[in-house]
Amino acid sequence: MGKLDFVKEEIERLKKEGLYVNIKTIESPQGAWIKVDGKEVLNLCSNNYLGFANHPVLKERAKRAIDEFGVGPGAVRTIAGTMKLHRELEEKLAKFKGAEAALSFQSGFNTNLAVIPALVGRGDVIFSDELNHASIIDGCRLSRAEIVRFKHADPQDLKKKLEEYKEHPGKKLVVTDGVFSMDGDVAPLDKYVEVAEEYDAITMVDDAHGEGVLGNSGRGIVDSLKLHGKVDLEVGTLSKAFGVVGGYVAAKKEVIEYLRQKARPFLFSSAVTPPDVAAAIAAVDILTESDKLVVKLWDNTNYFQTEIKNLGFDIGETETPITPIMLGEAPIAQEFSKRLFKEGIFAQAIGYPTVPKGKARIRVMISAVHEKKDLDFALEKFAKIGKELGVIE
Numbered sequence: 257m258g259k260l261d262f263v264k265e266e267i268e269r270l271k272k273e274g275l276y277v278n279i280k281t282i283e284s285p286q287g288a289w290i291k292v293d294g295k296e297v298l299n300l301c302s303n304n305y306l307g308f309a310n311h312p313v314l315k316e317r318a319k320r321a322i323d324e325f326g327v328g329p330g331a332v333r334t335i336a337g338t339m340k341l342h343r344e345l346e347e348k349l350a351k352f353k354g355a356e357a358a359l360s361f362q363s364g365f366n367t368n369l370a371v372i373p374a375l376v377g378r379g380d381v382i383f384s385d386e387l388n389h390a391s392i393i394d395g396c397r398l399s400r401a402e403i404v405r406f407k408h409a410d411p412q413d414l415k416k417k418l419e420e421y422k423e424h425p426g427k428k429l430v431v432t433d434g435v436f437s438m439d440g441d442v443a444p445l446d447k448y449v450e451v452a453e454e455y456d457a458i459t460m461v462d463d464a465h466g467e468g469v470l471g472n473s474g475r476g477i478v479d480s481l482k483l484h485g486k487v488d489l490e491v492g493t494l495s496k497a498f499g500v501v502g503g504y505v506a507a508k509k510e511v512i513e514y515l516r517q518k519a520r521p522f523l524f525s526s527a528v529t530p531p532d533v534a535a536a537i538a539a540v541d542i543l544t545e546s547d548k549l550v551v552k553l554w555d556n557t558n559y560f561q562t563e564i565k566n567l568g569f570d571i572g573e574t575e576t577p578i579t580p581i582m583l584g585e586a587p588i589a590q591e592f593s594k595r596l597f598k599e600g601i602f603a604q605a606i607g608y609p610t611v612p613k614g615k616a617r618i619r620v621m622i623s624a625v626h627e628k629k630d631l632d633f634a635l636e637k638f639a640k641i642g643k644e645l646g647v648i649e
């Protein structure tokens with residue numbers, strides 16, 4: 257028995273159970289059409305909601321930043337890694353979000369690992385939606401606080417759980433995704449805010465999939481539900497609609513000042529690179545100036561979702577451009593995805609354990625980079641394969 261035998265055994269188990277992830281290589285920039293394994297395919301699975309990942313203005317600003325500031329930050333933020341660009345990004349993000357201040361991190365994942373353990377610890381309690389993102393779950397675990405899961409998108413259940421802990425002496429934190437990435441549904445954040453106020457709990461939303469999508473010009477869930485100043489911490493990512501990489505948190509000035517002193521990935525991991533920061537600033541500038549791309553994203557979404565439903569497909573409870581095409585058992589979803597790829601469409605099959613058993617699906621991600629003819633092409637292929645596999649009539 258070798259001490260690393262478990263590695264091989266686990267890989268074999270994953271393959272046998274159909275859970276092994278085959279990673280495809282993209283050989284072109286992100287866009288409506290991309291090159292995958294040597295083949296041009298319509299891209300229906302990226303988070304590049306607004307086309308910023310290959311936007312000419314973002315690319316130009318990134319290049320200029322390299323000339324002006326170089327490629328690396330040289331240090332963590334607290335030592336010598338805070339550049340003028342990081343400050344500018346944080347000021348612009350705060351303004352864009354209608355918050356007092358913001359702090360940027362290396363990724364959205366890192367932001368959750370940074371923020372949650374800085375807020376709560378042993379003796380405190382976190383109330384977390386049962387379908388929250390992995391990075392929230394890991395941030396909660398890292399904090400050593402007690403974790404209480406409440407039923408997905410259920411303010412009544414949250415209230416019940418908070419009531420159970422009414423006499424608990426520790427701090428309380430309510431945390432949720434803004435938009436849930438597998439179903440595209442939106443958290444009832446306004447209700448959570450009401451309930452949390454009653455029990456004096458801190459509120460935090462991770463708006464990774466709402467950023468650049470919901471609210472006025474993509475200002476996110478807090479803007480769309482008119483909750484400015486009522487949610488204590490808004491986490492966002494710069495790697496989805498914003499098209500680059502990085503994460504941030506927006507909050508009251510003192511909270512951001514506190515996180516600058518306490519958030520470990522901020523203190524112990526190097527800052528984001530100058531070209532990345534410059535490109536992210538450009539994304540904020542573009543959204544601040546115009547909602548054109550966000551409007552196109554929603555036009556595309558409404559068109560595709562109406563038409564795919566007319567074909568007889570079930571798209572669940574989505575309220576966003578995330579469009580799950582519900583197919584039931586995992587093998588059908590996998591076969592569907594394979595046939596789509598043959599027909600020139602790149603769309604991911606998602607099964608257990610990412611989603612519950614019997615709820616396997618193809619997840620279609622709509623983007624502003626799609627043209628109507630792209631969406632029509634996709635609809636035609638979905639109809640053809642749907643009939644072949646007996647999913648629709």
Ligand SMILES: *Cc1c(COP(=O)(O)O)cnc(C)c1O
Pocket residue numbers: 363364365366389391392433434437462463464465493494495496501502503
């Ligand atoms: C994608 C996602 C993240 C991770 O963001 P990165 O910037 O890619 O690290 C965090 N939270 C949620 C809810 C997400 O959907």
